Amino acid sequence: MAEFSGGSPAVLAGANMIEAAQRCVVQVRSGGRGIGAGVVWRPDGLVLTNHHVVAGGRRNTTVALRDGRTFDADVVKSSRSLDLALIRLDEALDLPSAPVGDSDALRVGELVYAIGHPWGRVGAVSAGIVSGVGELRGRDSAGGSAARYVRSDVTLAPGNSGGPLLNAGGEVIAINAMVFGSMALSIPSNTAGAWVGSERRPRLGIAVLPVELPASQREQAGTSGLVVAGVENGGAADRSGLMVGDVLLSIADEPLEAAETLVETLARAGDVVTFRLMRGGRIVVMEVRLAESGRAA
Numbered sequence: 001m002a003e004f005s006g007g008s009p010a011v012l013a014g015a016n017m018i019e020a021a022q023r024c025v026v027q028v029r030s031g032g033r034g035i036g037a038g039v040v041w042r043p044d045g046l047v048l049t050n051h052h053v054v055a056g057g058r059r060n061t062t063v064a065l066r067d068g069r070t071f072d073a074d075v076v077k078s079s080r081s082l083d084l085a086l087i088r089l090d091e092a093l094d095l096p097s098a099p100v101g102d103s104d105a106l107r108v109g110e111l112v113y114a115i116g117h118p119w120g121r122v123g124a125v126s127a128g129i130v131s132g133v134g135e136l137r138g139r140d141s142a143g144g145s146a147a148r149y150v151r152s153d154v155t156l157a158p159g160n161s162g163g164p165l166l167n168a169g170g171e172v173i174a175i176n177a178m179v180f181g182s183m184a185l186s187i188p189s190n191t192a193g194a195w196v197g198s199e200r201r202p203r204l205g206i207a208v209l210p211v212e213l214p215a216s217q218r219e220q221a222g223t224s225g226l227v228v229a230g231v232e233n234g235g236a237a238d239r240s241g242l243m244v245g246d247v248l249l250s251i252a253d254e255p256l257e258a259a260e261t262l263v264e265t266l267a268r269a270g271d272v273v274t275f276r277l278m279r280g281g282r283i284v285v286m287e288v289r290l291a292e293s294g295r296a297a
Helices: 011-021 189-196 215-221 234-242 259-267
Strands: 024-031 034-041 044-047 061-064 070-079 084-090 110-116 124-137 146-152 163-167 172-180 183-188 201-203 206-212 225-232 248-249 272-279 284-291 292-293
Touching: 011 110, 011 163, 024 044, 034 110, 034 172, 044 189, 044 206, 061 084, 070 163, 084 110, 084 189, 110 146, 110 172, 146 172, 146 259, 172 189, 183 189, 225 234, 234 284, 248 259
Parallel strands: none
Antiparallel strands: 024 034, 024 061, 034 044, 044 084, 061 070, 070 084, 110 124, 110 163, 124 146, 146 183, 163 172, 172 183, 201 292, 206 225, 225 248, 248 272, 272 284
């Protein structure tokens, strides 16, 4: 008779992976609001969470670690449009940080895990599968525009916001944000990583608005784009010849249906980006040499 060993090697490896990941997940309380989650992004005390977790409490944020230690924290920066916030723990060093995976490599059907504090249950874990990666368009999006999310059927509840979505290897591949219908929506790790590292990110110097293209232009240009509503004098766009009224169709071969896509792609860009745009009913391809700034777009 086989001796009971407490689980197969694969099961034990999965449990060990979850335990290691739980040490990287923190509780975030801000401005008297309920408890959210966050993930230690760097061991020197940088924690990534959602904007809506810390909104309204920039000067009154505390973070509790898995080991019971509590730290005051400052909001380094926050983005309402991406629903991301970066906070720094005071005098925290050598924290257990989470390995970050490549969200672009995710595939539909892949197993994922969410860790957070739903309804006050510290470090609770739920599992599911990826149902989609890309843009979501709906009535709740501002102006009907699209935003990028990992969609899965993991269970999210109050207290999960800001916690990590992990792949089967224990890597953070998204930051859990919200529930949309029956789907859990999480911000891809590549978007989050680009935003965290974008203190000096490329800047175009333009204002844009989403626009639906007329039926007569859709065959060659697609259904939508971003119309240039303003150009900063002397900025990168101005120097390269972008004009008010140009409709940006793609950047670096990435379709532009939402301003968030423009911001995300710029954050990963090098010195030069290529736009495909429509001007006066004609398709134009234009290279833009970017300046660097603390702001994007």
